[in-house]
Amino acid sequence: MRVMKLVLPLCLSMLAACGGQQGGSGAPADDTTLDFSSQDAIPAADMVFWGGPIYTANDAQPQVQAVATQAGRIVFAGPQAGANVWVGPDTRIVDLNGAAMYPGFTDSHVHILGVGTRERTLNLDDVTSIPDLQARISAAAEELEPGDALYGRGWIETHWPDGRFPDRHDLDAAVADHIVVLTRADGHAAVVNSLALEQAGITADSVAPDGGEILREDDGEPSGMLIDAAQGAAYALLELPEGDLRADIYADGAAVMASMGWTGGHDMSVPYSDVAMIEALAEAGRLPIRDYISVNPDGYAQVAAETPRIAANGRVITRAIKMYMDGALGSRGAALLEPYSDRPESSGLLFPEGDEMVGVMAEALRSGVQVNVHAIGDRGNRQLLDWVEEALAAVPPEERALPEHRWRDEHSQIINPADIPRFAELGVIASMQPSHAIGDLYFAPDRLGEERLDGAYAWQSLLDAGAHLAGGSDAPVEKGDPRIEFYAATARASLGGFQGDDWHADEALSRADALKLFTAWPAYASFREDELGTIEEGKIADFTIFSGDIMTIPEAEILTVEPWMTVVDGAVTYEAPDAFQRSAED
Numbered sequence: 166m167r168v169m170k171l172v173l174p175l176c177l178s179m180l181a182a183c184g185g186q187q188g189g190s191g192a193p194a195d196d197t198t199l200d201f202s203s204q205d206a207i208p209a210a211d212m213v214f215w216g217g218p219i220y221t222a223n224d225a226q227p228q229v230q231a232v233a234t235q236a237g238r239i240v241f242a243g244p245q246a247g248a249n250v251w252v253g254p255d256t257r258i259v260d261l262n263g264a265a266m267y268p269g270f271t272d273s274h275v276h277i278l279g280v281g282t283r284e285r286t287l288n289l290d291d292v293t294s295i296p297d298l299q300a301r302i303s304a305a306a307e308e309l310e311p312g313d314a315l316y317g318r319g320w321i322e323t324h325w326p327d328g329r330f331p332d333r334h335d336l337d338a339a340v341a342d343h344i345v346v347l348t349r350a351d352g353h354a355a356v357v358n359s360l361a362l363e364q365a366g367i368t369a370d371s372v373a374p375d376g377g378e379i380l381r382e383d384d385g386e387p388s389g390m391l392i393d394a395a396q397g398a399a400y401a402l403l404e405l406p407e408g409d410l411r412a413d414i415y416a417d418g419a420a421v422m423a424s425m426g427w428t429g430g431h432d433m434s435v436p437y438s439d440v441a442m443i444e445a446l447a448e449a450g451r452l453p454i455r456d457y458i459s460v461n462p463d464g465y466a467q468v469a470a471e472t473p474r475i476a477a478n479g480r481v482i483t484r485a486i487k488m489y490m491d492g493a494l495g496s497r498g499a500a501l502l503e504p505y506s507d508r509p510e511s512s513g514l515l516f517p518e519g520d521e522m523v524g525v526m527a528e529a530l531r532s533g534v535q536v537n538v539h540a541i542g543d544r545g546n547r548q549l550l551d552w553v554e555e556a557l558a559a560v561p562p563e564e565r566a567l568p569e570h571r572w573r574d575e576h577s578q579i580i581n582p583a584d585i586p587r588f589a590e591l592g593v594i595a596s597m598q599p600s601h602a603i604g605d606l607y608f609a610p611d612r613l614g615e616e617r618l619d620g621a622y623a624w625q626s627l628l629d630a631g632a633h634l635a636g637g638s639d640a641p642v643e644k645g646d647p648r649i650e651f652y653a654a655t656a657r658a659s660l661g662g663f664q665g666d667d668w669h670a671d672e673a674l675s676r677a678d679a680l681k682l683f684t685a686w687p688a689y690a691s692f693r694e695d696e697l698g699t700i701e702e703g704k705i706a707d708f709t710i711f712s713g714d715i716m717t718i719p720e721a722e723i724l725t726v727e728p729w730m731t732v733v734d735g736a737v738t739y740e741a742p743d744a745f746q747r748s749a750e751d
Contacts, residue, residue, distance in 0.1 A: 169581035209253020210235050211735055212706075215245050217261030218714050221700035222268050222684045232266070234706040237735035242700050244702065262745050264729055265714040267680065268700050269428025269707030273596050274575055274637030276587050278439070279318075279352075279409070279455065280576040281418030283321045283641045287317030289347065290644070295327045302347070306340045314344040314361075314403055318641065319542030323495060323608040329530065330380070331356045333389030343440075346399050351642050353493035355396045356389050365398040367391075374490075376516040378498070378620060393492045393514055412442050416451045422640075423739040426647050426728035428707040429455040431596075431637065431691060433537070433575065434487045437464025444476040453731070453738035455480045455707070457691045459487035459537045465525065469532040473692075480734070482691070485535035487492035487575070488525070489516050491545035494578065494605055494612055499542030503551040513542050514686040519552060526556035526572075535692075537573040537596070543581045548589045557591065559593070573690060574636070576601070579613065580620040589631035594690050596635045597624060597652035599682075600643040603660070606668050618667050624654065625672045635690040636682035647683060650724040653716055662721060676716050706735035712744065 210233035219229050221242065229492040241251055252258065264346035281678055287305050292298045298320060306315055322330055336345050336358035345358040357365070369385040377394030381388050391399055406414055422430060435443075437460045446452040458481065460468055465486050468474070473484035492514045493500015497505055500513040529536045540546045553572060562568075570592060577588075577595040581647035602622035609621060620626075628634060637652060638645040649660070656674035674682065681698075688698025696705050713726035729744040730737060 169564065184704070185380075205690060206249050208235065209256050210240060210248075210251035212257045212259060212732075213248050213252055213265055214259045214261060214708070216259075217264045218701065219261075219266045220268075220716055220717070221679060221697040222681050223701050226701075228696075229700065232706075232708075234732075234735040237706055239702050239704050239706050240698060242395065242702055245751050258732040259710075259730070260711065260745060264710055264745070265716070266700075266710045267707055268698055269731075269733065270426055270709045271429040271431070271682045271691075271697075272422065272427050272637045272640070272645065272647070272650075272689060273431045273635035273683075273687040274433055274598055275422070275430040275640050275645060276434060277418040277422065277430055278415050278435075279641040280421055280645060281414035281416070281599070282406075283318065284417050284421065285414060287315065287347075288319050289317045290319035290350070291577060292320045292324045292325075293336050298331060298347075299335060302336065302345060303339040306345075309343055314346065315340060316346050316348075316403055318348040318352075318657075319350050320347060321495065321604075323604075330354075330388075330390050332382075333357065333359045333362060333387070337388065342495060344402050344658065346403060348396075349496060351493040351495050353498050353702055354390060354392050354496035355399055357399045358389065361399055361402060362387055362389065364402055364605055367398055370403075376492075376514055376749075378514065392496050393498050411439070412446060412451075414499075415439070415443060419446075419452050419454050419456070420739075422645065423453040423731045423733075424728065425645065426709045426711065426731055426732045426739075427454055427645075428709060428731055428738075429687070429697075430455065431457045431459065431635075431687065432597050433459050435460050437461065437467050440464075440474070440481075440483050443483045447476050447478055447480040452480060452516060454733060456482075457485075457645050458483040459535070462488055462525070463529075463682045464485055465534065469528070469534050472533050478734075484533070484692070485537050485573075486529070486544075488522070488536065488538045490538055490540040490549050491515055491542050494541055494609060496614065499547070499579065499643075500545040501579070501613075501617075502543045502544045502547065503617075505612055507611045515545060515548065519548075519555075522552050523555045523559070526552060527559050529572075530556060530560040530565045532572060532733050535571060535573070537575050539575045541578045543579045543584075543617065546574060546577060546580050547584050550584055550591060550593065553591050553593055554587075566681070571690065571692065576639075578602075578605070578616065578622060578625055579609075580627075582620045582623075582626075584656040585623060585632075586630045588627055594633045594635055595627045596637060596690065597622070598637050598639045598643065599624070599650050600638060602668075603653045603658065604643070606665060609661075610665075610667055615667055618669065621669070623669075623672050624674050628678065633686065634682055636679075637687075646712070647709070647728075648724055648726060651679050651683065652720065654682055655723070656720040658720075660724060680716065706732060708732040722748070 228247040233251035248254045344361045374394045379393040380390035409573040491500035500515040573594040573596045684697035710730040711726040731739040
């Protein structure tokens with residue numbers, strides 16, 4: 166059985182670093198004469214940046230006029246006059262021409278392989294209705310060979326006029342002679358056609374696996390909607406990419422991220438068997454971002470034996486595992502303390518057993534493995550905090566491998582207000598994705614009712630309570646665009662500017678905190694705050710440059726700035742063609 170691969174070519178030429186001096190005259194703003202003969206005392210910098218606002222995310226020095234880098238490190242951050250001595254005949258001067266520079270943006274929750282896969286399969290992100298979905302898959306099926314399966318991802322029904330999930334009958338009407346598996350945007354549900362159900366052996370008599378649900382029609386037959394663990398039988402019908410193809414897809418995903426302005430990603434749910442492949446990509450120069458890996462739970466023993474595992478060039482680090490408490494809110498798999506307001510017979514799905522989870526956590530405290538756990542519903546979040554508390558009580562500090570465990574609650578979406586202070590008390594990082602809120606808050610009131618929204622996407626409340634935060638996108642669940650994530654964190658409004666009465670505008674972050682959400686705080690969440698996350702002398706030279714100043718422009722304009730340059734380890738990993746010249750002409 167072959168899975169269809171709709172190849173959407175990437176403009177890889179745009180992802181290569183461009184050489185040569187770029188932008189403007191490159192001259193310093195004052196009249197200082199550059200004396201290259203005096204460079205014996207101070208070796209010339211590889212790159213110097215000036216000519217626009219430079220934000221550092223460092224409270225002691227929030228902005229500087231110029232930055233110089235050498236051998237992948239920041240050697241100067243301060244007034245432009247002080248940068249002149251770092252300029253030599255081979256120094257590349259980047260005159261920002263009014264563009265703005267920031268510490269490298271890090272996506273603290275992403276699936277890099279999934280981002281690459283999205284480029285090569287049927288992307289359903291912008292489907293608007295069931296008829297539109299049918300038209301898309303019907304057109305895609307025309308390109309298939311006999312025996313091929315059709316796979317797509319990205320649909321989400323909450324905005325559709327149909328007001329329901331798609332089902333097997335919808336898919337059968339469009340494609341009946343090929344297996345069809347279409348993953349919902351959140352990854353926690355899939356709809357399949359009747360042929361897929363038949364091949365997977367899912368019938369009216371089938372019992373859903375633990376942590377999963379098979380939605381059914383009135384007569385008990387499966388509807389085609391499979392929730393969480395129940396998806397496994399359908400995915401088993403698909404041919405997963407392996408070998409060189411898998412490596413290529415991973416490299417594609419990293420290249421897409423670099424082109425958006427990300428300098429790094431905290432890569433979730435990675436099979437341990439992929440770690441060496443990712444390291445090889447980095448060492449071959451094919452990984453344009455840094456990768457902080459959380460492997461699947463079955464790789465715990467290997468991670469514990471090696472932690473932290475660091476690639477030769479330092480760009481790939483593996484020291485964490487990724488686990489799950491519950492499902493997603495949209496597909497009603499998130500575990501709630503009380504039933505769903507719009508489905509009172511269900512309170513969602515809670516996956517692990519307490520003894521199993523607490524046992525793993527206790528071992529992780531002794532080995533130094535970071536534990537990162539998906540939790541969305543208020544019951545899921547509370548149970549996670551309870552089990553963390555049990556594990557900490559079971560392992561005294563002198564038996565722990567690290568002074569700070571820095572475990573992470575991935576998503577932290579719906580929290581009972583009484584549990585918000587516990588994040589700081591237990592040292593649990595709230596790893597949150599702002600775009601989830603501006604999408605989910607359209608349907609969350611229906612799922613939860615108004616009262617439970619008091620603890621929903623509670624970024625500012627968690628921050629006020631002393632919790633550490635880290636910001637990400639969860640791409641390919643979301644688009645994975647740092648501009649959208651920064652906008653969502655600060656505006657807490659739809660991309661069109663809409664904000665519902667029950668969206669709790671007071672939970673939006675300041676722009677200064679939002680900048681740290683994607684720079685300084687992800688560095689802390691990955692144990693690298695001494696090397697990454699701020700623009701300071703001695704730190705690694707990771708930078709994101711956007712065409713506009715997202716710290717001061719009107720909120721709506723944040724979405725319109727362009728990523729112009731991505732710098733990782735002092736090397737340009739993405740540069741928009743002619744960006745700085747265009748700025749000068751403007």
